[in-house]
Ligand code: VG1
């Protein structure tokens with residue numbers, strides 16, 4: 001078998017976003033496009049000769065073809081061993097765990113997460129470092145820099161390898177191990193949670209749950225975890241077979257896209273607990289009977305109840321949340337006497353805090369929750385955490401959340417997304433807001449008074465690196481906020497995200513629809529940013 005060096009030309013658009021490089025499949029299928037990016041990753045790394053690389057993806061269209069290319073390139077570039085999920089399947093959290101457990105040099109995860117899949121839909125590539133977490137900005141910047149000057153890549157000339165059988169074989173000088181990642185992951189969950197108690201809950205005949213895997217990567221993990229190990233009846237997991245196009249849907253666990261689950265949980269004779277996860281298994285949505293838990297509240301509730309769970313019984317070192325996430329977790333941190341860190345959007349910013357032991361739980365408003373057990377957010381982990389809390393407290397999801405609001409007050413929260421906006425107009429909107437920022441503090445807007453207005457800048461407390469322009473935020477004197485930022489994961493035009501939050505300490509006012517509670521702010525945001533005029537849209541594409 002020969003190592004071939006292939007001459008290539010750079011592509012100019014290989015800048016990784018919030019979570020890796022995401023493009024339409026036909027973009028990735030252009031000659032040398034994937035190869036260029038993979039070689040640019042390798043070129044930005046040092047010291048990987050003979051080391052281990054983890055490879056897997058969420059099973060979407062082009063996953064298998066991409067894995068074949070990556071394996072041959074890894075072999076040609078001198079990796080000693082690759083660990084590949086069976087069938088090419090590896091959830092993002094499982095990949096993070098496998099990297100850590102095997103002291104791998106890093107991992108390549110193929111996913112566009114919650115974006116649709118298929119021949120004309122999205123594909124993505126993400127590089128994770130040896131701590132199991134997404135590459136930090138200095139690495140992704142180096143990858144992008146390499147992609148702009150790349151002139152050649154290396155590839156082993158070899159037939160395709162068998163991905164569907166567990167096994168170990170050689171590809172050139174490199175060892176390939178195809179493994180089943182489900183059992184490792186189940187073991188990890190078992191080490192954190194009280195499985196006996198959860199099993200009692202799920203088999204006691206009183207409690208019913210429903211898990212929607214949305215035809216994405218968590219299907220096999222969820223079947224093993226809930227139905228085989230924890231004893232829930234067969235049929236507990238819906239849409240549990242991963243499909244290359246996710247059955248035509250968006251594998252995005254929210255009230256809009258997880259419609260099968262929403263119908264069940266808000267229908268007659270609904271189960272007690274419902275959950276869904278996304279394309280690559282790192283997001284989660286939590287529902288009670290007729291009840292939706294916002295991701296920010298979920299993080300706050302898990303933090304407040306962490307002592308009930310074996311893996312966290314000794315308490316939390318700290319909490320970290322992304323800036324646009326609601327401040328509900330901050331209130332729990334204050335009560336517990338621990339720090340709550342505020343980071344830019346994207347899990348890569350939690351890595352240093354977790355490695356330094358400063359934070360134990362992390363979360364984002366975008367249905368992401370996780371802990372120091374790995375370095376990615378973890379959808380099924382959040383579901384099992386909730387089950388453990390439910391099993392101990394013997395209350396409904398709704399009761400637990402409402403009691404939480406009684407203790408801490410309620411942070412009304414909503415995110416409005418305007419998708420596929422013309423990029424120039426979206427930038428104009430953000431620039432317009434930036435220009436207004438200095439004049440806003442002290443101004444009265446409706447019944448609100450602006451306390452601060454800035455463009456969020458983050459200095460990493462561990463390595464001192466600075467990330468600027470991470471979202472325009474306008475805070476009011478009563479603790480309410482609105483945040484504007486452009487998505488870094490979309491593949492079509494620009495997506496404007498507007499995040500809205502207000503704080504309500506009074507229990508008597510806890511029963512409002514968030515869109516009503518936030519009504520005046522929604523109006524003010526439009527006046528301030530000229531959203532309707534500039535986007536040409538009279539309402540958001542998705543409200544979560
Ligand atoms: C979105 C979310 C962000 C999340 C990211 C990756 O990014 O807002 O919170 O970390 O997706 O999640 P953006 O830039 O589009 O707002 V996933 O599940 O795609 O790995």
Ligand code: CO
Nearest residue numbers: 113278280282
């Ligand atoms: Co995801």
